[in-house]
Amino acid sequence: MSIKKYHLGLTQWGYKDWKGEFLSSSAKPSEFLRQYATVFNSVEGNTTFYRVPDPETVKKWGDQVPDGFKFCFKFPQGITHYRRLNGVEDDVLSFLELFDPIRKKLGPFHIQLSSQFSYNEMEKLERVVEILPVHLHYAIEVRHPDFYDKGRKEKRFTDLLKSYGIDRVVFDTRRLHALKNNEPSVREAQEKKPQTPVRFNSTGSKPFIRYVGANDVLNNETYLKEWAIIVADWIREGKHPYFFVHAPDTLHAPSLARFFHKELAALIDLKPMPVWPCDREDEQLGLF
Numbered sequence: 001m002s003i004k005k006y007h008l009g010l011t012q013w014g015y016k017d018w019k020g021e022f023l024s025s026s027a028k029p030s031e032f033l034r035q036y037a038t039v040f041n042s043v044e045g046n047t048t049f050y051r052v053p054d055p056e057t058v059k060k061w062g063d064q065v066p067d068g069f070k071f072c073f074k075f076p077q078g079i080t081h082y083r084r085l086n087g088v089e090d091d092v093l094s095f096l097e098l099f100d101p102i103r104k105k106l107g108p109f110h111i112q113l114s115s116q117f118s119y120n121e122m123e124k125l126e127r128v129v130e131i132l133p134v135h136l137h138y139a140i141e142v143r144h145p146d147f148y149d150k151g152r153k154e155k156r157f158t159d160l161l162k163s164y165g166i167d168r169v170v171f172d173t174r175r176l177h178a179l180k181n182n183e184p185s186v187r188e189a190q191e192k193k194p195q196t197p198v199r200f201n202s203t204g205s206k207p208f209i210r211y212v213g214a215n216d217v218l219n220n221e222t223y224l225k226e227w228a229i230i231v232a233d234w235i236r237e238g239k240h241p242y243f244f245v246h247a248p249d250t251l252h253a254p255s256l257a258r259f260f261h262k263e264l265a266a267l268i269d270l271k272p273m274p275v276w277p278c279d280r281e282d283e284q285l286g287l288f
Contacts, residue, residue, distance in 0.1 A: 045073035062102030070107030
């Protein structure tokens, strides 16, 4: 695991079109996570938003990644969206307990709230935050305009996070929504991804960034260089950022992440990103 000073990852580990482009061309689905984890040291665990895994699956995931790798599992939508944090304390604790066998391979749990979840529901959020086990880490994503008012409402939310050492998720879709092209993947992403203001301050020790850009490196360059400067400053301050790269077409996400790491490595002392599985495969074939 050559990436040490921060955690870098994508939205998933099992995208089949990565075969031959990022993963080895011969990779089987059962090998996707293991190969992914030879390059990246974190991943957004979006799968748990839709379905809570069984204990055997959780253990299997943990066994396939090296020490230092961190899963950032998302709270189930039943807790955050359907029930909107109403009377969910027991469910939250049961969900977190499920991952106890792989505790050392857990990054911040991602608590994404509905865009309809407003300041009027803050007391529910406060009750949930109060019962969160302190030995784990969390990052909360809000999308309602109330939490971006630069006034009393946002301050109450920010103060809550700071008092518990919880990080505010930054969901940066500026580049995505500035694009003017007819790529189907871009249009679809623009329809699905919200436009929330970007906050560059951190509330905890593990800043949590979700960046959504264009499909090609050139159209992301300005934004990723900006984030490299900010992430480098956080690392110098002793913080440990998590940076997740999205692309409208997931095929291109590894290339964008590699560019970001290269820019960050120009600012602080970092080893180069590991060779991709598909490239290692080519090197092995060249030996024969």
